[in-house]
Amino acid sequence: MGFELKRRLVGGVLLGACVWLAGCAATSGGGALPAPVLQALDQAGLPADSLGLMAFALDDPRAALLHNERRSMQPASTMKLLTTVVALDQLGPNARGHTDLLADAAPQGDTIEGPLYLRGGADADLDFAALWQLLGDLRERGVRRIAGGLVLDRSLFHPARMDQGLPPFDEAPEFQYNVVPDALQLNGNLLGFALSADGQAVSAQVRPAWAPVDLRSALSLNDKPCSEWEDGWLTPEAALQPDAGQGARMRIELRGSFPRNCSKLVALNLVDRSLLADAAVRALWAQLGGELLGATREGATPGTASLLATHRGRALAELAWGMNKRSDNPLTRMVYLRLGVDAGKPAGADRTADAAGRAVREWFQRQRIDATGLVLDNGSGLSRSERISPMQLAALLQTAHRGLHAPELLASLPIVGVDSPWTRRLKGSPAAGRARIKTGSLRNVAAVAGYVLDARDRTWVLVAFINDERASAGRPALDALIDWVARQGQ
Known part of the structure; x- marks a missing residue:
């Protein structure tokens, strides 16, 4: 493919030999990117530094495509994956x-x-x-x-x-x-x-x-x-x-x-x-x-x-469809608040949203995912303040894929080439029908996160954020990245 994945210690018990902590072996801050992705960024007039990503095959997570993967970035609606995963685990799919x-x-x-x-x-x-x-x-x-x-x-x-x-x-x-x-x-x-x-x-x-x-x-x-x-x-x-x-x-x-x-x-x-x-x-x-x-x-x-x-x-498993396929902000925000109620009724001046944030951080701690740099607001991504790194969201998706509620999560994700907003994107790519990807979009954010099957039917975790005032012009670069992952193993 003209590009060699970096084989490094980028994870913990989930990815190999150490946990998702700042003390792990150093990863790339701005390494080389696949040529189609670089070309699309260049055509959009976007610097490579505006992109943060992490992608790896679940059966070989040490060989990962990395770029600004530890940077805390705005995720837009891909943040809904965090709310969905934690809620399915904490509240249960039948809540x-x-x-x-x-x-x-x-x-x-x-x-x-x-x-x-x-x-x-x-x-x-x-x-x-x-x-x-x-x-x-x-x-x-x-x-x-x-x-x-x-x-x-x-x-x-x-x-x-x-x-x-x-x-x-x-x-x-x-x-x-x-x-x-x-x-x-x-x-x-x-x-x-x-x-x-x-x-x-x-x-x-x-x-x-x-x-x-x-x-x-x-x-x-x-x-x-x-x-x-x-x-x-x-x-x-x-x-x-x-x-x-x-x-x-x-x-x-x-x-x-x-x-x-x-x-x-x-x-x-x-x-x-x-x-x-x-x-x-x-x-x-x-x-x-x-x-x-x-x-x-x-x-x-x-x-x-x-x-x-x-x-x-x-049931929550049914609501997850609206949270991710329809990207319903009020619905996701309501489910996020239910995490705060489930964690114990807030007392005094404590806000339910703050209790929900604590519940998410406690979940991260139990899963041994470092929450450094994580900023929570309403759980939907419709926020100017929410932040998460590509590595953190990738770790969450990896954990979810191994968890009890992976089928419910997968069923809620938009199918590339089939569901909105993918009905006119990547139709001719090998990713069509074989990738389940949540998108995110704000004025200064374009993002994708989810799972992609490659040419050997291996499942990859893929997370990529573009943070830039011209982020919407970078969607072809994100499409090129999904297509690149889908072609691995040819």
Whole structure:
């Protein structure tokens, strides 16, 4: 192949004779790279020093391709692999979130005299249909009237509302990928907006129609293709309106431009999440023939409350598919926070995210992987602060491949040449259909991490990060690296 792998002591019990510690024999800081990778970097105008990578065959891990492998770098969404692996090991593949309905005392006849508690348990599947089913279970118990209002309990995580006071990650806080989760994640904190344009004007409606929204469209028309509708989009204006006799409502104005002769149903995070939960419970309960009196507030469920109905989300092994194939940020962040709850409920001013970080570091210690330079934030990679080295992530992937839950992890990874974002990349490469690779992308990051089968059907671990303001131009170099690994052993 015109390139010789470096045979060094780059690992520990996992890779040979010493652990993944700074005291191991020195590895390359910027060694030679395969010619196709260097050529692609040069064409992109990127320095070789912007790349950090580690690649090795699982059956011969001492012969590794190394370049800046110890450098702590931004991983973007490849960080989701860390959350997936640790969660499968710590929580178990059958772990499920749940949502509960409770009351202070058993119903009297068809009435709950006190409030109804809607308690969030990190249920990633609590959409409007699941809420309808949950409330339907309560109606089937004979309950019709709730006299004491509604209490929304998000207290599983601390703080209960992590979104409050948090600056937006970028200029598009209304889109799904930017939603900050909480323990009562109703419909992903999203509401549907149906946009439709002919040749004259743009119309907009809110879905479902019962949502407490006064919607105005100030969208003008443009001549872009419908597939590029986001190009003319501007962040809508949204404001919570005080109670005017019909309950609080959101006033939303859509801004920017929208393509002619185009229709889209867009899920947006624009409605106050407590207002949305209140409106959903009241509307669905009324549809079921129920009556809900009293106000809605946020609070904790008393320990003496009686459980009336429960909705259980999908198992973690199924959620992992969305975490990695869809690269779902809010879902991954929620699973990461569950690691903090599993490690013990945080006390005092301790944050659940901090407890989750400790759980990850303890897992690294048990696996004898050095965590020096590891920086954790929310576990999804949608962060300016998260850092991990190629060597650390490669060690994690090697550990996972030998672990009990390797099948669940592998099933969750995008297949090169088949799944998004690979449907148009590496189609003619021997890696197509034979590599399972998670990608990552931020303004200044392009990354890949996962497993590749080579020409002799050996499984390789591959991790590569590009950190540079022009990182997106370096994707062909990452593709060339995957292709190079897939051709080994020809």
